[in-house]
Amino acid sequence: MKYADISELNRVLLACNLCPRLRKFSEDVALNGRKFNQEYWGKPVPGFGDPRAKMMIVGLAPAAHGGNRTGRPFTGDETGKWVIGGLYELGLSNLREGVSRDDGLVLRGVFLTNAVSCAPPKNVVKTQEILNCSTHLRATIELLKDLKVILALGTVAFKSASLVLGVKETFGHLKVRFVNGIYLVGSYHPSPLNTRTGRLSWEEWLRVLRYAWKLAS
Numbered sequence: 001m002k003y004a005d006i007s008e009l010n011r012v013l014l015a016c017n018l019c020p021r022l023r024k025f026s027e028d029v030a031l032n033g034r035k036f037n038q039e040y041w042g043k044p045v046p047g048f049g050d051p052r053a054k055m056m057i058v059g060l061a062p063a064a065h066g067g068n069r070t071g072r073p074f075t076g077d078e079t080g081k082w083v084i085g086g087l088y089e090l091g092l093s094n095l096r097e098g099v100s101r102d103d104g105l106v107l108r109g110v111f112l113t114n115a116v117s118c119a120p121p122k123n124v125v126k127t128q129e130i131l132n133c134s135t136h137l138r139a140t141i142e143l144l145k146d147l148k149v150i151l152a153l154g155t156v157a158f159k160s161a162s163l164v165l166g167v168k169e170t171f172g173h174l175k176v177r178f179v180n181g182i183y184l185v186g187s188y189h190p191s192p193l194n195t196r197t198g199r200l201s202w203e204e205w206l207r208v209l210r211y212a213w214k215l216a217s
């Protein structure tokens with residue numbers, strides 16, 4: 001399906017119910033499983049960023065108490081501190097950290113989204129759910145006319161982006177493929193699992209971001 005702009009895509013996304021398991025989990029967390037004393041978003045989480053983005057960063061899915069709480073990708077959780085903090089270091093974000101949808105975050109040349117737009121239980125998604133939400137990822141890519149780089153964080157994001165770009169590729173850290181005018185770059189996901197164990201250091205993460213941004217510029 002073709003959309004006129006990101007706003008139109010977001011309207012469809014917000015009403016999406018293609019993955020009942022994920023919708024139920026997102027809503028259950030928002031209604032009955034809150035860890036933060038505030039209203040949770042609990043709906044599909046739309047992408048966010050610069051409509052003239054040259055680089056798109058794709059994560060796995062909103063975290064149950066991160067994006068699913070705040071309603072914006074990489075906002076309000078540990079992974080977000082790395083993603084937005086890293087962009088700040090490169091001069092691509094006006095804030096070091098995203099905390100809420102109304103925090104005034106502005107990204108320059110970058111768009112943030114996820115392979116799957118609804119929070120999954122235990123951060124595990126099924127193949128059919130990746131396929132379902134790849135339609136939204138494809139639509140986002142089509143709307144970002146200046147896009148040159150997709151930085152895919154982890155195996156699920158890489159798999160989904162490969163699928164959308166029409167190539168069969170397995171994930172690799174700093175693996176790069178050039179497909180139809182777009183560089184697909186893989187990186188370890190800056191999740192606490194990877195950052196706290198040392199698989200991905202802050203210096204390496206900045207190196208990944210600088211490399212991807214250089215390809216986009």
Ligand code: SF4
Pocket residue numbers: 013016017018019020022023044116117118129132133136
């Ligand atoms: S994960 Fe994507 S496809 Fe599935 S219900 Fe949420 S928005 Fe729809």
